[in-house]
Amino acid sequence: MTGTVSALELGYSFCPNDTFIFYALHAGRVPAPLPVREVLEDVQTLNEWAAAGRLPITKISYRAYFEVMDRYVALRSGGALGRGVGPLVVAREALGDLNGRRVASPGALTTAELLLRLVSPGVRPVRMRYDEVMPAVARGEVDAGLIIHESRFTYPQYGLMRLLDLGAWWEGETGLPLPLGAILVRRDLPQDVQRGLNAAVRASLEYAYAHPQEPMNYIRRHALEMSDDVMRAHIDLYVNGLSLDVGAEGERAVRELHRRAVEVGAAPPSNLPPFVDLA
Incomplete structure (x- = not known):
């Protein structure tokens, strides 16, 4: 050639x-x-x-x-x-069942949203770019947020608390x-x-x-x-x-x-x- x-x-x-x-x-x-x-x-x-x-x-x-x-x-x-790498669900305060809640999501085609659907099939995802999720939660525009990437290290800076570690859920369910x-x-x-x-x-x-x-x-x-x-x-x-x-x-x-x-x-x-x- x-x-x-x-x-x-x-x-x-x-x-x-x-x-x-x-x-x-x-x-x-x-x-x-x-x-x-x-x-x-x-x-x-x-x-x-x-x-x-x-x-x-x-x-x-x-x-x-x-x-x-x-x-x-x-x-x-x-x-x-990996292990210990999963997406987190964060909020301004403790919540009960996430079903029916508005949860900011980094996208319909993300592994994170799939895991959330497996755990809480009745959530109402509000989709946005991943770096917009924590600000939206902090402003009260949604009930909770699904965070990925470096956000798992920085969410306390937004006054947020962790509700659920979806990676830990997956590992507990599958051992994988x-x-x-x-x-x-x-x-x-x-x-x-x-x-x-x-x-x-x-x-x-x-x-x-x-x-x-x-x-x-x-x-x-x-x-x-x-x-x-x-x-x-x-x-x-x-x-x-x-x-x-x-x-x-x-x-x-x-x-x-x-x-x-x-x-x-x-x-x-x-x-x-x-x-x-x-x-």
């Missing part, structure tokens, strides 16, 4: 876990099977774009992945799964780590390219682990008004061994989340393999 190969657009969020993982790939510190170009957006926007098939490689909520499994397949590297976000590639990309991209993402994370200070300016540039301490806490929480490879336990967790989503009518069934075949 001759000529210049156009770069594949790689979508991921502004969050420190994503910018930490993808820094080396973005900066050309590790090889990739094809050139890639960063596209940074909030996760709900990436979820919506994936539904339209806009990007060939993209971060996505696992809940949203279940809607596009016919078009995309998840890499085994680069995702966010919680799947939050995946990195998808289009299924119509050649398998050698899919495998090469998986290897590139893993190498990018390994580079960040080996050179932890090098990505910090890149991370800081995209971290909104987050302090360095919160950035590091965010990375430590959401980037772990399951980010290097989802492993057998992580794959079981994803399949169980999908099974439960199908069971409550929140996602369509699929018999397609959820992860790239590295064999």
Whole structure:
């Protein structure tokens, strides 16, 4: 093949876990099977774009992945799964049953809202961008808020209290780590390219682990008004061994989340393999 190969657009969020993982790939510190170009957006926007098939490689909520499994397949590297990482429900004061309550949500296609639906199917979600949730709760515009990302470290600054840890609920129910976000590639990309991209993402994370200070300016540039301490806490929480490879336990967790989503009518069934075949 001759000529210049156009770069594949790689979508991921502004969050420190994503910018930490993808820094080396973005900066050309590790090889990739094809050139890639960063596209940074909030996760709900990436979820919506994936539904339209806009990007060939993209971060996505696992809940949203279940809607596009016919078009995309998840890499085994680069995702966010773990223990103690779940979304929280916060409010200004203690509440009883959440059913019937107006709860600010970061999006219909987020794993967070799926978990809330599993726990309290009668909630009334009020959807907004994730960084608008805590201010809306603090102003009394909603009864409670469903928070994700770095908000789990900062909600006390808004005078809010934790009502429910949805990750702890999931772990207690299943004994499995919680799947939050995946990195998808289009299924119509050649398998050698899919495998090469998986290897590139893993190498990018390994580079960040080996050179932890090098990505910090890149991370800081995209971290909104987050302090360095919160950035590091965010990375430590959401980037772990399951980010290097989802492993057998992580794959079981994803399949169980999908099974439960199908069971409550929140996602369509699929018999397609959820992860790239590295064999």
